[in-house]
Amino acid sequence: MRIATYLAEGRRQTGLVSADGSTITPFILTPEQAEKGALSLIEALAEGGKLPPTNGAVVKVADVDLDAPLPKPRRNVWCVGRNYHAHAKELSSSVFKDSAAKTDEWPIVFTKVPECVVGPHDDVFVPSEISQQIDYEAELAVVIGKGGTNITRADAMDHVFGYTIVNDVTARDVQVRHGQWDLGKSFDTFCPMGPWVVTADELDGTKTRVRCWVNGELRQDGPTENMIFDIPALIETISRGITLYPGDVIATGTPAGVGMGMTPPRYLKAGDVVRVEIEGLGAIENKFV
Numbered sequence: 208m209r210i211a212t213y214l215a216e217g218r219r220q221t222g223l224v225s226a227d228g229s230t231i232t233p234f235i236l237t238p239e240q241a242e243k244g245a246l247s248l249i250e251a252l253a254e255g256g257k258l259p260p261t262n263g264a265v266v267k268v269a270d271v272d273l274d275a276p277l278p279k280p281r282r283n284v285w286c287v288g289r290n291y292h293a294h295a296k297e298l299s300s301s302v303f304k305d306s307a308a309k310t311d312e313w314p315i316v317f318t319k320v321p322e323c324v325v326g327p328h329d330d331v332f333v334p335s336e337i338s339q340q341i342d343y344e345a346e347l348a349v350v351i352g353k354g355g356t357n358i359t360r361a362d363a364m365d366h367v368f369g370y371t372i373v374n375d376v377t378a379r380d381v382q383v384r385h386g387q388w389d390l391g392k393s394f395d396t397f398c399p400m401g402p403w404v405v406t407a408d409e410l411d412g413t414k415t416r417v418r419c420w421v422n423g424e425l426r427q428d429g430p431t432e433n434m435i436f437d438i439p440a441l442i443e444t445i446s447r448g449i450t451l452y453p454g455d456v457i458a459t460g461t462p463a464g465v466g467m468g469m470t471p472p473r474y475l476k477a478g479d480v481v482r483v484e485i486e487g488l489g490a491i492e493n494k495f496v
């Protein structure tokens with residue numbers, strides 16, 4: 208199933224998306240539940256509950272404003288750097304120059320603050336007074352459905368609720384300057400997410416394709432089979448001594464083709480439009496302003 212969070216008549220609502228992606232049937236939720244978007248459903252299912260009933264009404268996706276499926280993540284979004292070989296190579300002399308030479312030894316893990324999450328078609332603000340090197344990173348994101356600590360690789364996929372799309376927008380100069388990455392990754396609006404969550408029974412995240420266009424030009428195109436660390440490895444690593452909770456989001460890294468990796472680099476500016484599409488999931492598209 209596909210679960211979307213959206214805004215209609217000034218209220219946040221959550222519902223089931225039709226197979227063709229054209230309509231949404233809303234769930235019956237309290238205002239407090241609706242504010243949490245899909246997170247309230249994921250948490251209820253993790254506790255052994257059932258999905259709430261729908262109200263029978265159907266709305267057209269074209270008539271509402273899609274929100275991030277998890278508009279208020281319970282905590283920071285987990286993110287993985289250098290997780291496609293070609294991307295590791297294109298930034299080997301810049302972002303990754305001080306990282307371990309063995310790219311397949313351990314994944315690089317960082318986080319983005321939850322407040323940077325915005326909807327699949329919302330504007331992304333370019334902080335030109337702070338950074339002149341704004342970049343895009345198209346990524347498949349895993350949504351955890353069953354929590355746990357020290358999750359084994361063998362059990363990892365049992366903990367996946369589903370998948371969504373994120374654009375891990377990055378201020379490269381800030382990222383490099385500070386050594387750690389959280390500041391350069393966490394500016395307001397720097398995590399467009401959506402268009403919805405597709406559950407794991409409908410999409411195999413280990414075998415799909417991530418693509419990104421900037422102003423209509425294809426920049427990134429990579430199958431998730433090319434990940435250095437696959438999804439089970441990421442869940443196993445991040446959960447070592449750290450409890451994962453239902454609704455946690457793990458952005459799994461980006462393929463080659465980012466702006467910083469080009470010669471010369473091609474960073475984003477106000478007016479640019481970035482589209483990220485993942486097979487079986489849909490697409491998000493955001494204007495940078």
